[in-house]
Amino acid sequence: MEELKFCPKCGETTLLWDGEKKWSCSHCDFVMYQNVAGAVAVIIRYGDEILFTRRNQEPKKGKLDLAGGFTDPKESAEQTCVRELFEEMKLKIDASKLVYKASLPNVYVYKNIPYNTLDLFYEYEVDSKFAVQLEQSEISETMWIKKSDVKPEDIAFDSQRFFFEHLY
Ligand SMILES: [Zn+2]
Known part of the structure; x- marks a missing residue:
């Protein structure tokens, strides 16, 4: 800057x-x-498995990510969760079932410009493993990973890595 x-x-x-x-x-x-920009990350959970996405674009292309993204102006964090899950996966969620877990700072570097974010983590429990219709511009694939099998080094962002290592 x-x-x-x-x-x-x-x-x-x-x-x-x-x-x-x-x-x-x-x-x-x-x-x-x-x-600092507001952002959300959603842990979509079925039993002891979590739905991860694999990033299809920089930054951190190829690494694991949670569904989520930046909060738009005049939007609540819960509305961001609803919008992003629909945009990324065409998943329609019930905002009242989102459970807030924690907030962590992160730095998101896009085209060499660092953006400081405050990532708000939400958990969303689902009744079944659903099929995801991928939005190809942001996600290359999705996968369910057992909580105990999540490898921190595979996770794209520091805030999410810290969350799984220390807070979840
Ligand atoms: Zn001047």
Whole structure:
């Protein structure tokens, strides 16, 4: 973020990055924040098995991921869960059955830009193993993995790895 030098308001090369979340200009009154983004991860569980997806795109292509994604403006975390599960898997869920588990920070790097997120973890229990219609742009496959067989090193993101190692 420190590579951005030009102030988008006055055009001078006086844009300063604070190293965490804020740009400001020393020549004019321009200030802009890159605040933490909300995101959800859903543990879809059938008995002792969890549904994982395999990422089909960068970052972390080929690694295991949970269903989920970034919260849109004006959306609740539960609405994000409902929308993402439908977008990714065409799965229609009952939001009242989502069980909140924990929150963890993560850094999601997309096209060399790091986005700090706060990942909210929800569990969703299902009555049967359903067939997933894959959205090819984001997921290459899905698989059910026994909780005891989940290998942390196969998991794409630090927050999810920490969750399975320490909180679940
Ligand atoms: Zn300026």
